[in-house]
Amino acid sequence: MAINSIPMIYHTSSRSSTKPSSSCNEKHHTYCFIVVMKMASSFNKLHILLCLLFATQTTMTRGQTRVDFYGTTCPRVQTIIQATVQSAFQTNPGVAAGLLRMFFHDCFVLGCDASILLSGTSTERTARPNLSLVGFEVINAAKSQIETACPGVVSCADILTLAARDAVVLVPTGRRDGLVSQASDAVNLPAFNDPISVQISKFRDKNLTAQDLVALVGGHTIGTAACAVFSYRLYNFSGTNQPDPDINPTFLPQLRALCPNGGNASTRVALDTGSVNSFDTSYFVNVRNRRGVLESDAKLLSNSTTLAFVQKFSGAMGVPQLNFGVEFARSMVKLGNTELKTGSQGEIRRVCSAIN
Ligand code: HEM
Numbered sequence: 001m002a003i004n005s006i007p008m009i010y011h012t013s014s015r016s017s018t019k020p021s022s023s024c025n026e027k028h029h030t031y032c033f034i035v036v037m038k039m040a041s042s043f044n045k046l047h048i049l050l051c052l053l054f055a056t057q058t059t060m061t062r063g064q065t066r067v068d069f070y071g072t073t074c075p076r077v078q079t080i081i082q083a084t085v086q087s088a089f090q091t092n093p094g095v096a097a098g099l100l101r102m103f104f105h106d107c108f109v110l111g112c113d114a115s116i117l118l119s120g121t122s123t124e125r126t127a128r129p130n131l132s133l134v135g136f137e138v139i140n141a142a143k144s145q146i147e148t149a150c151p152g153v154v155s156c157a158d159i160l161t162l163a164a165r166d167a168v169v170l171v172p173t174g175r176r177d178g179l180v181s182q183a184s185d186a187v188n189l190p191a192f193n194d195p196i197s198v199q200i201s202k203f204r205d206k207n208l209t210a211q212d213l214v215a216l217v218g219g220h221t222i223g224t225a226a227c228a229v230f231s232y233r234l235y236n237f238s239g240t241n242q243p244d245p246d247i248n249p250t251f252l253p254q255l256r257a258l259c260p261n262g263g264n265a266s267t268r269v270a271l272d273t274g275s276v277n278s279f280d281t282s283y284f285v286n287v288r289n290r291r292g293v294l295e296s297d298a299k300l301l302s303n304s305t306t307l308a309f310v311q312k313f314s315g316a317m318g319v320p321q322l323n324f325g326v327e328f329a330r331s332m333v334k335l336g337n338t339e340l341k342t343g344s345q346g347e348i349r350r351v352c353s354a355i356n
Pocket residue numbers: 094096097098100101104132133134190191192193194199216217219220222223224225226227229294296
């Protein structure tokens with residue numbers, strides 16, 4: 001089932017601390033529900049923002065993220081980013097998945113501070129899980145137009161966030177750019193072969209719950225993985241000379257055909273078989289049917305809590321349902337508030353690939 005509208009909780013006022021809380025339910029903040037309309041099951045015609053439902057006002061203090069943070073200082077920022085993402089998307093639809101994954105990898109390492117964008121011999125970008133990230137040129141293109149329109153105002157961290165938003169949903173702005181980026185810090189990132197207990201604890205370390213984990217991994221509804229990161233499951237799993245028993249036997253031949261033993265490790269395979277271009281709940285149906293591509297996807301079934309969320313998001317019979325669009329959006333806001341630098345922390349980079 002394609003998600004045609006994604007209701008989104010949206011902070012629009014300041015926070016009084018320099019480190020915004022990750023909760024969407026704080027009192028005294030302005031909330032808007034934004035509906036992100038997507039043309040039925042097609043990423044080609046991305047989304048139109050509609051429908052502000054309600055808002056309450058609070059005072060503004062130092063250290064904040066809020067929607068329309070750049071309303072007066074750079075009113076064109078959203079238009080520029082949206083146009084840049086859409087134009088990149090038209091040339092290469094894979095950019096949407098790339099930007100979403102880049103946002104996740106940025107937020108998980110030293111917070112959402114664009115440390116992922118810094119170039120250098122041992123920056124985060126050079127860490128193994130980040131080598132396959134794509135979409136850097138989209139951020140750089142947006143930044144260069146934004147610097148022309150309003151120099152020194154908009155952080156790379158917010159450009160990446162808004163670009164990921166334009167790939168999927170909406171999130172608040174006001175982040176500043178970090179000064180540090182080290183490949184060694186990327187150990188925080190979950191790995192494709194992490195057991196479920198490790199996945200849960202890596203998310204917990206970022207104040208994200210098991211529900212956030214399952215909802216956010218639902219990002220795998222779009223995008224692809226290289227054979228290199230899962231073909232070990234297909235032929236000789238854990239030295240058994242057998243495939244991973246968690247793979248549905250009817251799915252195994254499909255995966256083997258896509259990634260032959262000893263074949264091209266860089267061939268890319270949809271993470272959501274049969275529905276890679278649609279932001280929908282089919283990924284969860286696949287996982288539930290043991291058709292998850294990554295071992296980490298399959299492992300969502302190995303814990304009663306994460307299994308329950310897979311069932312709820314996938315529309316399994318006999319369990320209370322959870323709306324994936326709503327929960328994904330809510331969890332994205334939490335992810336986007338991870339270890340923020342606001343106020344006088346960090347800086348506004350002139351170019352996203354280097355500190356000033
Ligand atoms: C336990 C957590 C996670 C693990 C272990 C994981 C692992 C991976 C791996 C191994 C790939 C394939 C990389 C490649 O071969 O290039 C991938 C792709 C992807 N991941 Fe995740 N991921 C996790 C969570 C997330 C989250 C939370 C998001 C988004 C919020 C996300 C979004 C994506 C997207 C969109 C792609 C496709 C990228 C593309 O097509 O370029 N992932 N992930």
